Amino acid sequence: MSWAAHELESYFLQKHVKVKVSYIAVLLGCLLPDLFTKLPVYGWQIGSFTLKAKVPYKYHRGWPGAGFTHSLSFGLIVGLIVLAIWKNRAWFVGILIGQAAHVFTDICDSVGTMVFWPATTQHYTIGMWAYASQAGRYGDAAAYYSSLGGIWDLLWLFLAIIGWRVFTRDFFFGRIVPDDPAWGWLRRKFSLSDRAMVALYRAFFVYGGCRIFSWTLWSRFRNPERATQTVDYTWGGPSFVDKVVIPGEGWGTFVQNTLVGMAGSAIICWVMWQLVGKRLWARAT
Amino acid sequence: MPTTVAAVSIPEDEVHRARRIEIGVYLFTAAALIVLGIFLTSKILNWIVGPAFVVAMVTIVTPRVLRILGVRDPDEGSAERAAPGTERAG
Numbered sequence: 001m002s003w004a005a006h007e008l009e010s011y012f013l014q015k016h017v018k019v020k021v022s023y024i025a026v027l028l029g030c031l032l033p034d035l036f037t038k039l040p041v042y043g044w045q046i047g048s049f050t051l052k053a054k055v056p057y058k059y060h061r062g063w064p065g066a067g068f069t070h071s072l073s074f075g076l077i078v079g080l081i082v083l084a085i086w087k088n089r090a091w092f093v094g095i096l097i098g099q100a101a102h103v104f105t106d107i108c109d110s111v112g113t114m115v116f117w118p119a120t121t122q123h124y125t126i127g128m129w130a131y132a133s134q135a136g137r138y139g140d141a142a143a144y145y146s147s148l149g150g151i152w153d154l155l156w157l158f159l160a161i162i163g164w165r166v167f168t169r170d171f172f173f174g175r176i177v178p179d180d181p182a183w184g185w186l187r188r189k190f191s192l193s194d195r196a197m198v199a200l201y202r203a204f205f206v207y208g209g210c211r212i213f214s215w216t217l218w219s220r221f222r223n224p225e226r227a228t229q230t231v232d233y234t235w236g237g238p239s240f241v242d243k244v245v246i247p248g249e250g251w252g253t254f255v256q257n258t259l260v261g262m263a264g265s266a267i268i269c270w271v272m273w274q275l276v277g278k279r280l281w282a283r284a285t
Numbered sequence: 286m287p288t289t290v291a292a293v294s295i296p297e298d299e300v301h302r303a304r305r306i307e308i309g310v311y312l313f314t315a316a317a318l319i320v321l322g323i324f325l326t327s328k329i330l331n332w333i334v335g336p337a338f339v340v341a342m343v344t345i346v347t348p349r350v351l352r353i354l355g356v357r358d359p360d361e362g363s364a365e366r367a368a369p370g371t372e373r374a375g
């Protein structure tokens with residue numbers, strides 16, 4: 001899975017999307033697929049109660065499992081729910097774009113995502129780095145930041161930095177705030193100063209950027225297994241981790257699944273839009 | 286493009302100085318988060334505590350640093366006004 005990329009891509013998208021979109025919705029969309037799946041993937045314990053997926057990759061990205069959260073149709077469903085509740089088009093578009101960005105970002109690891117679920121359970125992956133969540137949070141961190149995953153995060157940090165204008169106050173008060181009534185509500189509800197509002201907006205950039213360096217430094221200098229868990233920038237690395245790979249079924253099956261998936265997803269989206277989306281969009285502002 | 290306007294009239298160069306100091310606080314916050322992150326790892330490097338740490342540091346430390354340096358805070362009292370841009374929100 002990608003780490004800081006999910007926080008940083010929200011700023012990149014905000015800069016390049018030319019339609020009215022809510023930044024908060026883009027960010028939530030970017031975090032959405034992992035929002036309720038990460039805790040069971042790594043394991044979570046309170047007293048004697050433990051929440052842990054038996055096979056983390058199957059739960060996280062597979063079907064049966066919660067892998068549907070990493071599909072485009074899940075973004076559409078959540079977007080429509082948000083549109084029905086808040087009647088805000090900028091939020092609908094934001095959720096859709098952010099969630100899709102997460103789905104496509106996660107195809108870079110060795111497990112990939114079921115982009116066209118439920119039409120097909122075909123996983124799409126380029127296998128750039130090893131999927132290693134079964135190694136637990138620390139094992140995954142060591143693997144990710146010793147491989148091309150860390151470079152991938154740095155690329156998103158670089159893209160966010162070269163689009164530095166999105167972090168200015170002028171951009172925030174001139175574009176982010178007018179496009180989203182949630183900022184006015186936050187201001188009134190919590191008596192936020194201008195500084196607090198801007199800090200809230202920039203927070204995930206600072207946090208995302210910092211955690212790249214923290215985890216990288218932790219992997220190199222504090223990781224108890226740093227002697228064996230060394231840097232490996234080969235494609236699909238690092239070699240020290242037991243990486244999960246989805247067995248391939250040949251190009252013929254892949255192409256067939258993809259065609260079925262694309263056609264099926266298009267039909268599902270069209271039906272959902274005709275049945276509820278169009279009506280919800282019309283009554284939203 | 287609307288810009289933030291101070292509640293009290295503050296000369297532009299003093300506003301710019303305050304903004305530069307604020308950037309310094311951001312950099313300090315980032316350095317602190319990186320160092321704390323190495324030792325506290327997921328206790329601070331998570332989606333709730335990490336961003337909250339940034340917001341808390343910037344909003345709490347910046348006014349104090351400005352006061353120490355004798356620079357008037359252009360954001361003082363801004364919470365009582367409508368935020369720039371909110372009149373066009375919707």
